[in-house]
Structures are given as structure tokens and as C-alpha cells.
Amino acid sequence: DPEYQLYAHPLLPRGKPFLLVVLSGWGEGKEDEYNAIHKSNCVIIKRLRNIYPWRWRTLKAHGDVVGLPTENDPGNGEVGNNALGCGKIIIQRASLVDTAIASGELYKGAGWLYSKEAWVNGGTLHLIGLLSDGGVHSRYDQLAAIIRAAADHCCKKMRLHILTDGRDVPDGTSLGFVEQLEKELEGIRKYGCDAQIASGGGRMFVTMDRYEADWRIVQRGWYAHVLGISPHKFESATEAITKLKQADPKQVNDQFLPPFVVVRKNGQPWGIIEDEDIVINFNFRADRMIQLSKAFVDENFDKFDRVRWPNVRYVAMVQYDVEAKLPVHFLVAPPVIDKLSGKYLCANGIRTFVVSESQKMGHVTFNWNGNRGSKLDQRLETYHEVQSENVRFELEPEMRTRTIARVAHDALLSGLYDYVRVMFAAADMVGHTHDLEATKRACECIDAAIKLLLNGVDKCGGVFMIIGDHGNCDDMAQREKDGNPLLDDKGRAHPKTSHSMGEVPIGIGGPGLPRCVRFRKNLRNVGLANATATFMNLLGFEAPYHYEPSLLTFDWNKWEFTGV
Ligand code: 3PG
Ligand code: CO
The missing domain is CATH 3.40.1450.10 (BPG-independent phosphoglycerate mutase, domain B)
Structure with missing residues (x-):
């Protein structure tokens, strides 16, 4: 379909295996005792953030950038993954x-x-x-x-x-x-x-x-x-x-x-x-x-x-x-969500593998594809669902994280796919229970899963992007207007089950990414939809002109020949 033809990116190579990891309910909030990520031992995430600050930043995931009525509306899985899949701001339901x-x-x-x-x-x-x-x-x-x-x-x-x-x-x-x-x-x-x-x-x-x-x-x-x-x-x-x-x-x-x-x-x-x-x-x-x-x-x-x-x-x-x-x-009438990233990528021959567990499978398929229930391309897309256990999530906070990671890792190294998209559900699902200890375990298990996946990216010379779809486990306490926790008469914070207002992290890297690539600093009101053009670049394509702008820029002091 000529309408969906993409141009090659002038600087970024094609053909490097690309891994996109979506961490559901993972924001970057105030670093206090109610931030489950901060309180847990997430070594990999913390290292990525500190070692490559020019390849790690945050994005807005609530309010206007995801088409919600007010700035008091936290983001959520539907609007966030709609935005990530289509690269545009959609006025939401x-x-x-x-x-x-x-x-x-x-x-x-x-x-x-x-x-x-x-x-x-x-x-x-x-x-x-x-x-x-x-x-x-x-x-x-x-x-x-x-x-x-x-x-x-x-x-x-x-x-x-x-x-x-x-x-x-x-x-x-x-x-x-x-x-x-x-x-x-x-x-x-x-x-x-x-x-x-x-x-x-x-x-x-x-x-x-x-x-x-x-x-x-x-x-x-x-x-x-x-x-x-x-x-x-x-x-x-x-x-x-x-x-x-x-x-x-x-x-x-x-x-x-x-x-x-x-x-x-x-x-x-x-x-x-x-x-x-x-x-x-x-x-x-x-x-x-x-x-x-x-x-x-x-x-x-x-x-x-x-x-x-x-x-x-x-x-x-x-x-x-x-x-x-x-x-x-x-x-x-529902919002019209078209010109999907998946449509473009399939039209340009990108073989895609998607994996998550039942509780969030539709977030990275159905919501990602503009609320369509079927695949965009039978031949080029593989959707792999790991069955979620039907138990209370705080009792098994790891959920199916390890299995998802193993499946994604193997897909990446199989040579059968150009683009592996993974969603981890646990941080969000356990965050909704307001059990802080269990949520910390969910985060640590995801952190270990990321380690395995980044190993895979190293082995195949690939490129990765890690992103949150909205906040949750980064803030487990209800707050006063001034941001301090709302305390009960015993001085304990009132637990929060809902999503947070925090921005979400986005990080990129991998041996396949030229050293000169970094994040722009000069874009304003950057939100989830900006990540889409960004990952299309990482796959070696110019993004469609009507997408929100890419976050990438190039540091010419670190320029090297990439073979393009
Ligand atoms: C749910 O449906 O579980 C919550 O209302 C929202 O969570 P999600 O947007 O992260 O799926
Ligand atoms: Co949620």
C-alpha cells in the first residue's frame, strides 16, 4: 500500500533487531518511602538512568497529551497504549x-x-x-x-x-x-x-x-x-x-x-x-x-x-x-484511531513479535492497534499470550514476568523477527492492590527480566527502548494538595490503589544504536505519543509527518560511520 510506504532514516540503520519493553504502571515519581521502585532494588533500571542520562528521560502520560478531559486525570492503559500505537494525540472516550x-x-x-x-x-x-x-x-x-x-x-x-x-x-x-x-x-x-x-x-x-x-x-x-x-x-x-x-x-x-x-x-x-x-x-x-x-x-x-x-x-x-x-x-461514536504504527511497519515488511500475559495482552495488541481485535497482518505479526494465573495479584506479585521475559528473549535471538514488543503487567496489577511490599517484589522481578532482555539485545547487536505507559507503583500513598502523604490518625499514609500522576521513563540503547544518538532537550509538553516516531526511527525509518515529533537528536561530536 503506497500510502503506508516509509522512507529510510538518513542516519539510523535498518535491520538491527529492535526490542520495545512497555512497563505498565511504571512512573518516575517523588523518591520517598511510598515509591515502590525507589524503595526496591531495581539495579538495572537505576543503572540505565545514571549511566546514560542523555538516553533516559521522562514523558508526560496523563491529561492533555493522552486526550483526557483534565490535567487531574491520570493516564491509563487504554489511552496510553492508544497513543503509543498511533503516535498522535487522540481526543479520548x-x-x-x-x-x-x-x-x-x-x-x-x-x-x-x-x-x-x-x-x-x-x-x-x-x-x-x-x-x-x-x-x-x-x-x-x-x-x-x-x-x-x-x-x-x-x-x-x-x-x-x-x-x-x-x-x-x-x-x-x-x-x-x-x-x-x-x-x-x-x-x-x-x-x-x-x-x-x-x-x-x-x-x-x-x-x-x-x-x-x-x-x-x-x-x-x-x-x-x-x-x-x-x-x-x-x-x-x-x-x-x-x-x-x-x-x-x-x-x-x-x-x-x-x-x-x-x-x-x-x-x-x-x-x-x-x-x-x-x-x-x-x-x-x-x-x-x-x-x-x-x-x-x-x-x-x-x-x-x-x-x-x-x-x-x-x-x-x-x-x-x-x-x-x-x-x-x-x-x-468511538475516537477514530488510524494510521497506526503497526500498519506502517507491516507495510514495510517488519516482522513483529508481541508478548504479554492475559491481564494486559490486549493493551499491547488491541489498544495498541486503535481498539481493533484482530492482527493488522496475519503473515508478519505473531502475538504470544502467556496465561495469567487467576490468583490475587499481591499473593504472587511476580505474576508471569519471568516467562514473558524468556519468551521475548528467545524471539529476539531467533532471527525470525525485526521487532519484539513486550509488556510487563505486574508493577501495575500489584500496584492496584496497594500492597507496598508485594509491589516492590513485582518491580524487582521486572528489573531482573529487563536484565535478561538487555543481555539478548547485546547478543544480537540490537537496539532497545524501555517505556512506561502510565504511573502507578511509583506512588502508593494518597496525597494532600501540597504533595505530602495523607495520614490517618495513627500517622500512616492512606494507601492509594489508583494510577499516579507521575511522568513515565523512556530509555534507549543497545549495541546497534550509533553512539551519536541522544534525546532532544528542546521539545515542549512531550508525551507518550512522541515515543512512536522515536521507535520508528530506531527501526531505521523516518516517521510519518503527521506523528508527534521524534525525541531523537544526533551529537555530531560522537559521529561515526554506521554503514547506512
Ligand atoms: C483496570 O482496568 O485494571 C484499571 O481500571 C486501570 O488499569 P490499566 O489502565 O492499567 O489497565
Ligand atoms: Co492499571
């Missing part, structure tokens, strides 16, 4: 929904009218999603806007199916969100809309699995939301959260709350999902709602027994898979 709500376009769109038609004809509107203001998968104010608008547009019966967060927001905040929601529903009941919370559960245990790591999670959600079946029945969501935590305070938190069903005095569930009903999934982010969406729309679904498959109008806040058109109906 959270922002698109905000705009559509503010302008009122959302309520004129096809998805809204399709839903409205059914509730005007007596169908119940079910709203399913993450109840939180984390802004990563969903946002409370967007949900509230939808609830009010639906009531305004003659919706007479509404049921809420809520997933508690504690991962993008502090643990324990779910009760507050439920309280807010109950007030909201009380408000619209006064206007004649019969509105109730009907079911729920913790996001990591109920409904919000991703990349098919564990379908049982989705099945629990299906039983509670659709069938109204759960061993845990309560008369309100508040009672459910309080009592389920009391019953097992060690295991149960917001993230891992068991599935529950809210019942009337007579024990009957308030809201099962039935034929002719409408389901609006109010999460805008894709990864953790694709599986539930399939359960709702796939005729030949076989991942678990649905028992009953109601014929509903299923609508997503934003379409989740652009290529598979999943689902067909949505309230806001």
Missing part, C-alpha cells in the same frame, strides 16, 4: 462523552433514540457499569446526566446494576457513591420514574473481566444482573456492601465484593433483565466490557450457560470494538 452530554448531541443520537423508543413502549431501562468517578472506565457525573435525561425523556422504570471500584479510586469509597446514587434515584422517583438499584458486585470479581482472563467473573455478573440470582440478597446496596465486608473483612473490599442482588421485602429481586428491556452500559472504556457485551449480543455465545438470554436493546456508552462493531448500538 471520556472527553467525547463529556462533549456529547454538554452539547446535548448524545440525546439526539441514534443510540439514544433506539433506547428511548423501547422505554417509551414500556421496556425497563437497565444501566450497568462501574460506579466511580475514577474517569478511567466511567464517571459518576456522566451516569447521573444519563439518569436525569432518561427520566426527562419519559422513562418510567429504571434499574441500576453497579460495580464497585476501589481500584481507580480509594478503597472504601463505594458506599459514598451508592449514597449519591440513591439520592439521585430518590429525586427522579418524585417525577414518576420507578428507579432502583437492582444488583452489583466488585469490579475484579463480578462482570469486569478482560481479555478472557477468567470468564467466571462475567458469569457471576450475568447471574446477578440478568437472572437476579446470587447467594447474597439484601434490601439495599448499602446493606450489601456493609454486610459483605463485615462478613469477611480480610478478603472483601470494593474491588472484590461478591455479587449481590437487591430484593423487595418479599425476597423478590427488584430488577431482572427481560425481553423488550434496554441495557445501557455506561462504561466508556472498552477492555472490561467486551465480554459482557458478547454475552448480551452473541447468538452463539458459549463461554458459559446464560440460562436465559433476554431479547434486549443493548447499547454501549461508546462502541467498544470498532472493527467487530461491538456493540452495534452506542450513544457516542
